[in-house]
Amino acid sequence: MLSPLSRPHRAARPHLLRLLLGNSLFGQAAGYERHLAKKRRLTENLSYATIEKNVWKGGTQMEWKVYFEDNPGCHRPHRGRPGQEVSCGAHSVWGGQHFIIPAIYLCGKGLVVDICRRVEREAIEAHYQKLAAYEGMDIDECPPEVVELAEAADPFGSFDYLPSVAINGKTVEYSRGAGEYYNPLRSEEEIVCSGEQAARDIVKHYGLDLEQGWDLRQWSFPWATKRRPAHITSLTLTLTQREQPAEAVQFTAAPGKAVEFAHPVTGVPCVLTVKDLKPARLPENDLPHMGPPMEWPREFVEMTYTLTPAVTTGWVQVNDCASSDKPIRKSDAPTEDGAIGIIGGADGPTAIFVSGKQQGDTRTACSSLHFAPVEPENIRWKVTYYQKQLPDETIALL
Secondary structure, three states: OOOOOOOOOOOOOOEHHHHHHOOEOOOOOOOHHHHHHHHHHHOOOOOHHHHHHHHOHHHOOOOOOOOOOOOOOOOOOOOOOOOEEEEEEEEEEEOOEEEEEEEEEEOOOEEEEEEEEEEOHHHHHHHHHHOHHHOOOEHHHOOHHHHHHHHHHOOOOOOOEEEEEEEOOEEEEOOEEEEEEEOOOOOHHHHHHOOOHHHHHHHHHOOOOOOOEEEEEEEEEEOOOOOOOOOOOOEEEEEEEOOEEEEEEEEEOOOOOEEEEEOOOOOOEEEEEEEEEEEEEOOHHHOOOOOOOEEOOOEEEEEEEEEEOOOOOOEEEEEEOOOOOOOEEOOOOOOOOOEEOOOEEOOOOOOOOOOOEEEOOEEEEEOOOEOOOOOHHHOEEEEEEEEOOOOOEEEEOO
C-alpha cells in the first residue's frame, strides 16, 4: 500500500539495504550505486568540503525558507513569499516514539508543520546487523520472508501516521506531505555525493541530535477560510496511526471449505468460507503498453469468499503468499534499463493484483500472476487485517 506522500518512480531495484535504510522517505532513486560511482569520478580531485559549498547558491549558505506545499530543505528559487517561522518546541512520546514539532510556518495559502520523529541509532544498527548477510544482494534475489521481515522491522518506515490540525477549533486535513530520512550511519561521502544534504540541513537547523536517526516530515494544511486568519488563538496537532498489518492465517482453498481462525488483534473467532475457485486469464487490454516490449504473466486464480464477522474497523486483505512471475524482455527489445509505468521495473516482479472487489457479503481475491496456469488447490493464501493499534495523539502547538 502506497503512502499518501508522493513517491518518485523507481525504475530499477536497488540493493536491499539501500532500499530499506536509505535516506529518502520516498524510496531510493534508480541505480544508486552507479550514481554514487559517477559522482566519485566527477569529484575525485575536489574535497568534499568544496562540493558541499557548491551546493549552496553562489558558494554561500542560503537563508532558511519554507514554502507552502514544498519539499523540506528545498533551496530552489521561489516567486512567492516564504512562511513566517514560529518556534513551537512541542514534543510528545506516542507509541514508544519520540516526536518533536520544532516550528510551524504561516504562509499565504496555509500552515506548514514540521514533524520530527527520532529513530534510535541502536535500532538502526541492529537492523543493519540483521541484514548484513544480504549486503550487496539485489532485493529480487532475497527470500520473500527476508524482505517482509526487513520492511516490517525497518526502524524508519515501520511506524507511519497521518496528521490533522485544529486551527481556532476547526479541524483541517493536510493537502500535501513530504519528507526525508536522516540516517546517522551514512558517511559524509554518501550524503554529499548522492545529494542528500536536505535531511542533514533540517537536523542542523533545528539543533537535533546528529547521532540519532530522524524521520523528518513536512505537512501543509490550507487555511479553512479564503484568507489567512487574522489571529490564531488555538492550534493543536492530532496524529493518527496508519493501519498496521497483522497476519491472521494461511490456508489452501477449495469450494465450500471453511477456514476458522482468530482475529490477530482482537482474538475474536472468524470464519472464511470459500464459495468458488477458478482459473482466470488477465485480458490483453489490462497489460501495460509502454516501455520496452515485454512478455507478461497473465495466468491467475480467482477466489470468491465470505468472511464473518464483518470488518467494522480498518480493512482486510486476502492474497497469494507467493510472488508473481517476473516479466521477460522480448528478444528484439532494447537492452538498456527501462521503466514500466503501471507495473514497475522491467527487471522486477510484476505487480498487477486484481483483488478487493466486493458484492454484498461476497468478496473476491486474486492470486499472483504466472506464465503457466496454476492448479487452484495448490495456491496458498493468507489473510491480513489492517487496523490502528494506538489511540490518536493530540499535541498543543500554541
